[in-house]
Amino acid sequence: MKLWRKHLERVIQWGLLISATVTIIAVLLIFVFLGKEGLPALLKVPLSNLLGDRWIPVSFENPRYGVLPLIAGSILVTFLATVIAVPFGVGGATYLSEFAGRAEREILKPFIEVLAGIPSVVLGFFGLVVIGPALKSLFGLTSSLTALTGAILLAFMALPTILSIAEDALRAVPRSFKEASLALGATSWQTTWKVTLPAASPGVIAAVLLGIGRVIGETMAVMMVTGNAAVLTASPFDSVRTITATIAAEMGEVPFGSDHYRILFLIGLLLLGMTLAVNLYARRLLVGKIRRRKR
């Protein structure tokens, strides 16, 4: 083989390897820059202030950086969205994989996946002008901007993820499981709930978790429809301010390097930690499932 060919092979292989390691570098950069901008806040702002229940960052004399209302807001909206999305997501996946006809599935699944392509700002706009006012008149609320409005939108946005991955998991259950159950005289409904779903449960749970991971990090739609009042509340009819919305709404106006600026990075780091924990746990469920099947 000619020498230059050998060198070219080497160069190309290194180039490709470097492209692949860009992903690792990117993940590291995220941690480095969020840490670099955010962690100094821990030294400058006392913990009692950070863990307080009041978020008044722009006060001139006594700014309060209590992140509890923001965390509570994110958790409330995420919890409500999950409660709404799971019946649709798991029910829909079960229907598509176990009961729908072939043609029905081939049309419906891609169509539902199209939903993942609708930009979140468009869904936020829809929530603002249609869902919010509808809920307001339905429940006789004083404001259309509530946690519930946000949760409904987020549930909608998590659905393609949940439905698609859960359906894959259900379809990966070996046919022999179902056939054995049916041969023993179980109905297809019993087989689905007592054999197929339990067998697919790690994948289905992972699907829900990945949906939750998406919901916690969602920004635009939530910011547009939840009203953004930083109050500690557990009522779906109150306005809430999530971590994501706080960053998005305030980062544009803070002076570079100020305490407020650093704390926004710090809660970004917190947000990243929350989504990563959920996603990595989901990944463990999925990978564990694959390993077991290979054996």
Next chain:
Amino acid sequence: MKAKPWEKAGLWGIRVLTYMVVLGILFVLGDIVTHGAPAVTWEFLTAMPSKAGAEGGILPAIVGTLCLLLVTIVVALPIGMGAAIYLSEYAGSDRLTEWIRLAIFTLAGVPSIVFGLLGLGLFVIFLGFGASILAGSLTLAIMILPVIIVSSEEALRTVPQSLRDGSLALGATRWQTVWRNVLPYSFPGMLTGSILGIARAAGETAPILFTVAAFYLPRLPSSVFDQVMALPYHLYILATQHPDLALVRPKQYATALVLVTIVLGVNLCAIILRNYFRKKYCW
């Protein structure tokens, strides 16, 4: 065994749940099309905005989004496809490969607003690009890398192993094999998969909030260091920040329609292309 009545009811229950999701999607799209279509005129698409977006068109926002996409593609496509080729054709099952796969999965789950923070800290401030097309596009490029890599790798894996083995057995090098026997058959698939990622970048708002998007800037960009308006951010501004929200409602709907059309249109093209190429090569 025959289904019991309550089992039939249960089946109908999940069928109804499924179709409610479908109806929900149709309702959202229908609402935006019916309210948006009357306001989308030629003038709206090609004129500069005036009076903070209450009058005129959205030309700078359309151009801004297209510029962002172009630079994003130029950056993300080669890196993403290179990474996919490495993973599918070169990588063994060593520690480094495992790390790369973990990084791809991690990156895919990072919230979009966190990418915005990264872009602000790294590109805008640390590297000194300022709020610019370059900073915004690099941020978006990192965000869509996982989509490009995963879908490209999937396309590469559909090429049968025998094509590689045959080429290698004849004495071709690894890259010659990839270049002449793998890429020609997998490139269309890699490209269409990547388009899906790019479509996602077109609709994202959070990563461009602090890295490029201009509140109101009725002129066209002249270099990659310029700020631009972008369609998703423009919709956000019109929908929440405009002093007279009811007055600009038609403009809001029209902007939403243009944005949805671009994103779903690109998606649809990718899906049609993919189906076409899938049928072309039957292994």
